[in-house]
Amino acid sequence: MARPHTPYRLFAALILMALLAVVFGRLGNWQLDRASERDALKQVMEAGRAQPPLALQADTPSAALQAWRPAQATGTWRHELTVLLENRNFQGKPGYWVATPLLLAGPSHAAVLVLRGWMPRPMRPGESQLPIPAPQGTQTIQGELLDRVPRLFELWSWSDQSATRLPAQLPDSSSPLPKLQNLDLADYAAATGLDLLPTVLAQTQAAAGQENGADPLLREWPDPMLDSDKNRGYALQWFGFMAIAIIVCIGLAWHLLRRVLRPTHK
Template sequence: MQAVAWWSPRLWAAHLIALGCVGAAIALGLWQYDAWEAHRAAERVDLTNAEPEPLTDVLGPDEPFPTKHVGRPVTVEGTWLPEGTVLVSGRETDGEDGSWVVTPLAVDGPDEAAIPVVRGWLPGVDPESAPPPPTGTATLVGWLQPGEGTGAADEDPTDDVFPQVRIADLVQRVDVDLYGGYVVVDPAATEEAGGRNAGTADLGPATLDQLPPAGTFTAWRNIAYAIEWWLFAAFALFLWWRFVRDATAVRREPTAPDDEARAVGSSP
């Protein structure tokens, strides 16, 4: 019996049905996956828009950084330590390379632990172009961030330009302990809350680099549905392969009794 070719018109319907089922299942799975990502992104942004909490209620000077509070808005009151001001390079805004301007703020007094504050963004990496650091006391609102630790090397440890906001590097510039994180000033929220002396004058706003993590079970139904649709696509492919394999397999014709006897009689 002659085998049926895979491209035979007799199998076109099977090919089209399989293509439609697999394509639809993959598309629906991608749709659910996009919904999963969108829900998680929305949850992360929601925390950055929450009501600010006092820094001291969220993080203590000797406490490890709480991961669940990444990106949380906090209010900070304290005294500026202008001698600890540095630039952090490699911060791009609207396609333009620039730097963050960071100044520590002593939370419970000038001799107490301080938290590094990203006051704003500056084009370029020249410390001479930065406005004078603020002095005196301040009240501000900003987003809490964990210290960075990418391992980037500081090409010139003697200057006032750092490659990242690393607490171990910043603490060498002041005579007090530092919190295990830093704050990015939110100028709009600071003004709305009646903050003062936030040190943002003549600086552009700094963008938030690290958003809070989404909950483990956020939008879990969407990702479960996505996996379910992709499994259906795999099953449809398997059924198509089995059907086409069986349809194209060579089948032997049944042998007639006379033919069998003739074959036996002719044998030596």
């Protein structure tokens, strides 16, 4: 004889499986959205790289600053405003990205932030950091435009910790070479007082006169993940789990209905 509370257990199991079906469906749709975002990003990258090279000027319109577009800038480095971006690995080795503003040639004081390249981080006791090249005079830098400095997730961003916060003013005598996890253009412009273009130039080759080992910075910039097929595969898995949950829901509902409608024998 079935226990009297069995229908309640069936009903609870039915509710649980229904909730799981909803969750699995949402996860599947989320993966499809991620696939669409990656497909759209791939189109933006291809469109930008198909554009002719752009010579950056103080009056370059924002519409021309298309992400992934090849570009070049001529000006002088502001080495005293250099910052290092932490936790940027290259082929499994920890290191930094070197970011320095380039004051554009011309009567204005406009500048562009340049990601100059990757350098290794000292790991052994007593090991010193490699010197950062500081060429003087007018430089012509070639690279690719980015809409912002690529970000890394910060665990401490949910707290009040400021372990990698940008100093309020640069240059900072107490920290001549600031190290931080992420760099926001607006914050950097406020700290330096520079009139920055709303773009970032990722340098792709050494400037003239710095070839043949004179420039130790490496410039193999990682592209974002564009494998949308993987997301669609994950979505298929979640939808499969949803289908299983729905089938179980139907079975539970059938058993529950039979128990409710079963005639009671005295």
